[in-house]
Amino acid sequence: MGEFRLLLRLGEGGMGRVYLGRSSGGRAVALKRVHPALAAAPGFRERFAREVRASQAVSGAGTVPVVAADTDAPVPWLATAYVPGPTLAEAVHDHGPLPEPALWRLLGGLARALAAVHDSGLVHRDLKPSNVLLSQDGPRLIDFGIARAADETALTGTGLVIGSAGYISPEQAEGEPVTAASDVFALGAVMTYAATGRGPFGTGSGPELLYRVVHKQPDIDDLPGAMWGVVGNCLIKRPEERFTLDRVLACAAESDDGRGDWLPAPVASAIARKAEHLLNLEAEEEQSENEGSTATPTRVDVDAHHAPTRTGPPPAKPRPRPQPSPPPRPAVSPYAPYAAYAAPPSRQGPIHLRHDPLRRIWLAPWVQRGALGRPLLSLFGLIPMVMLLLASRRLKEVAREHPLIPPADGLAGDLARFADNDGLFPPLTLLLVAALVWLAYRRRTLQRHTERHARAWAAASAVYWLAWSAAVVGHLAWLTGLLATMDDFKNGDVPTVLWLSAGAWMALFANALVTPFATVAAFVRLSRALSGDVARPVTNGA
Numbered sequence: 327m328g329e330f331r332l333l334l335r336l337g338e339g340g341m342g343r344v345y346l347g348r349s350s351g352g353r354a355v356a357l358k359r360v361h362p363a364l365a366a367a368p369g370f371r372e373r374f375a376r377e378v379r380a381s382q383a384v385s386g387a388g389t390v391p392v393v394a395a396d397t398d399a400p401v402p403w404l405a406t407a408y409v410p411g412p413t414l415a416e417a418v419h420d421h422g423p424l425p426e427p428a429l430w431r432l433l434g435g436l437a438r439a440l441a442a443v444h445d446s447g448l449v450h451r452d453l454k455p456s457n458v459l460l461s462q463d464g465p466r467l468i469d470f471g472i473a474r475a476a477d478e479t480a481l482t483g484t485g486l487v488i489g490s491a492g493y494i495s496p497e498q499a500e501g502e503p504v505t506a507a508s509d510v511f512a513l514g515a516v517m518t519y520a521a522t523g524r525g526p527f528g529t530g531s532g533p534e535l536l537y538r539v540v541h542k543q544p545d546i547d548d549l550p551g552a553m554w555g556v557v558g559n560c561l562i563k564r565p566e567e568r569f570t571l572d573r574v575l576a577c578a579a580e581s582d583d584g585r586g587d588w589l590p591a592p593v594a595s596a597i598a599r600k601a602e603h604l605l606n607l608e609a610e611e612e613q614s615e616n617e618g619s620t621a622t623p624t625r626v627d628v629d630a631h632h633a634p635t636r637t638g639p640p641p642a643k644p645r646p647r648p649q650p651s652p653p654p655r656p657a658v659s660p661y662a663p664y665a666a667y668a669a670p671p672s673r674q675g676p677i678h679l680r681h682d683p684l685r686r687i688w689l690a691p692w693v694q695r696g697a698l699g700r701p702l703l704s705l706f707g708l709i710p711m712v713m714l715l716l717a718s719r720r721l722k723e724v725a726r727e728h729p730l731i732p733p734a735d736g737l738a739g740d741l742a743r744f745a746d747n748d749g750l751f752p753p754l755t756l757l758l759v760a761a762l763v764w765l766a767y768r769r770r771t772l773q774r775h776t777e778r779h780a781r782a783w784a785a786a787s788a789v790y791w792l793a794w795s796a797a798v799v800g801h802l803a804w805l806t807g808l809l810a811t812m813d814d815f816k817n818g819d820v821p822t823v824l825w826l827s828a829g830a831w832m833a834l835f836a837n838a839l840v841t842p843f844a845t846v847a848a849f850v851r852l853s854r855a856l857s858g859d860v861a862r863p864v865t866n867g868a
Contacts, residue, residue, distance in 0.1 A: 330357055330405065346408060346604070354408040354604060355393050365402055374402050381406070383446040388439025390459070390468050409466050410600040412593065414520060415455035421592040423523045426550050431588040432458075432465050433517055433556070434578035437571050439467035440513065444506045444571070451504060453512035454490045455519050460589060462597055491535035492525045496563050499536045507565035510574070514560025515544075522548045526561060551688075551773075552581055687777055687861045693784050694769060698791050698844070698851055701765040707798045707837035708762065710830035711755045714801055718752075720823045721808055728813045754797055761790050780861035788852035795841040795848070802834040 334346040342360040349355055364370050375397040381404070382392050393405040414432075418424070424432065436458065443450050452469065459466040491499075495511035498504050518526040526544030527535055544561045546554055556577045559569040569577075587594060697703050714721075768775075768783050805827060854860070 330355065332357070347405070349393060349405070353393065354410075355405040356408045357403060357405045360402045362401060365400070371397060371402065374404075378404060380446075380448050383448065384443050386439070386442030386445070388435050388465060388467050389442055390466050406468070408604070409459045409461050409468075410604055411459050411461040411466075411597045412600070413456050414458040414460060414465070414516070417460055417593045417596070418455065418520060418523050420596070421590065424520050424593075425590055426521075426553065427582070427586075428588050428590060429517065429521055429550075429553055430578050430582035431584075432520055433513075433553075434575060434582055435465040436467065436513055436516065437574045437578060439465070440506075440509050441571050441575075443467070443509070449504055449506055450509050450512075451494075451498065452490060453509055453516055454493045455516055458516065460593060460597065462587075462589070462594065464588070491532040492527050492529075492539065494536075494539065495565065496540045497565055499539050505565060506571070507568050510560050510568050510571065511562075511565070513574070514557045517553065517557050517560070518544065518546055518549065521550070521553060521557075522546075526557075552577075687773055687775070687780060689773060689780060689861050690859050692851075692854070693780065693860060694772070696847075698787060698847055699769075701762055701769065701787055701790060704758075704762060704791070704794050707794060707834065708755075708758060710833040710837075711797060711801050712759070713826060713830045714805060715752055715755045717823050717826060720821075721827060724821050724823060725808055725811050729811065754793070754800075758790070758794060758797060761786070761793075765790060777861045781855055784855035784860050785852055788848045788855055791844050791848040791851070795845045798834055798837045798841055802831070802838050805831050805834065 330347040330349055332345045332347045336344045336346050336356065342358050342364065345357045345359070347355050347357045360370075360374060365374075378392065378395045378397055382395075385391060390406045390409060393407060395404045396402060412420070436453075440450065440453070450467070453467070457467065457469045459468055493512045493515045495504070495508035498508050515526050518524070525535075526546055527538040527542065528545065529535075530538075540563075544558075546557055546561070549557055556569065556574060560574065562568045589597070693699060765783070765787055768779075772780055772783055809827070809831070
């Protein structure tokens, strides 16, 4: 393994350039060559040697093995196995956030990879979307550039933060001792990015992000309900209160059925194209060798003065320190809450809130689903009611100017007399508008409130639909009776308000056809809201 053939430049990171190459044994590798300026920086070689030791010590599912390295060369380098797949950052940037089934597979794969890192006595310390590779058989964790043994002395100055702002834990941002719980925090931040396309603390300069990590609560409202609970528990400020990797794995196993391809089609196609490109490069290289061409791929001795270090078998793993066995845990559910999640940093004074804005409850699916669970659908009947409220005065003037002589008899006459008593309709319409605004607003924040609030909302929405059904029928009868009191208009001299009223009448008639079904469904909904399963607090083992 004394030389590598560099086939393609893959990119450039903060530490150096990365190439796709082939070892003398024919193995595809990703070779990282450090920038010469960095190699000459004081203390850098010690840090890079620590990276190599860390990478060699890690093995297991979801990790990428080291093939060879030389930390003493004039230009230090590191070669790892090549994974033909995009990073999580590239996949989300090019194809958008991952769907929920892929999120659970990603969560489980990264948790297993971090478990392998921690079993080796290490902490990764720089988990971020660009350090996660996506392959057909699962995610791969790469770049242990700033991983270190938990008991190893830091080579950096006091208070110097190592890691990526927005993804490191609060204790890491403040220069405090870092444990495996820091990687759990970073895992929650990475999952937020995978699900939403943004980090949990937004964008901005490094100092801004570090401040938000320490003092602000993450924005994870757009995550799916079950994923919200797991990620929220990973992003707790205090490390001792976060989920452990065992609990994260249990939640992932509970929600991931493990069937089918785990990646969406566009990402899988990108992986296939990378693999095809690699095969084409190898075929071109083999063809050039067979033809004896002088234009062979570049053959580079990684270092002419220092023979590359053969990794051989990985060094013996350090024995983990004995720890007291933890007490038995209750059954884990992905809907577990995270108490103290909204607690401010210890050095800040207490914050008194009317309710915890990040507390969530479990909602029965029927509460917000179906037509009656979406009050905004009632606008189809509410808009013509508002139109009649605004046009009622003009309509009455037109009726007085064009009276029907003799007055209408039968049902038309009854409706005409009903039209004279319309004092109830304006306040009813305004009340329905106010109720709709309240219901729509509460629906968006319902999971952040208590079980009692959810039950009240479900009952109120049922009463709202009952009142809406009665208002639709009442407005239709009122408008029909008013039109029945008018004489025919001749010579096409029809006021504009009558054309608008005709459109409102047709809209009300269409809504009136569904009011019987809405009334029955609303009574059923009201009964379920008062006595059925509406919501419950999210508790451990729920």
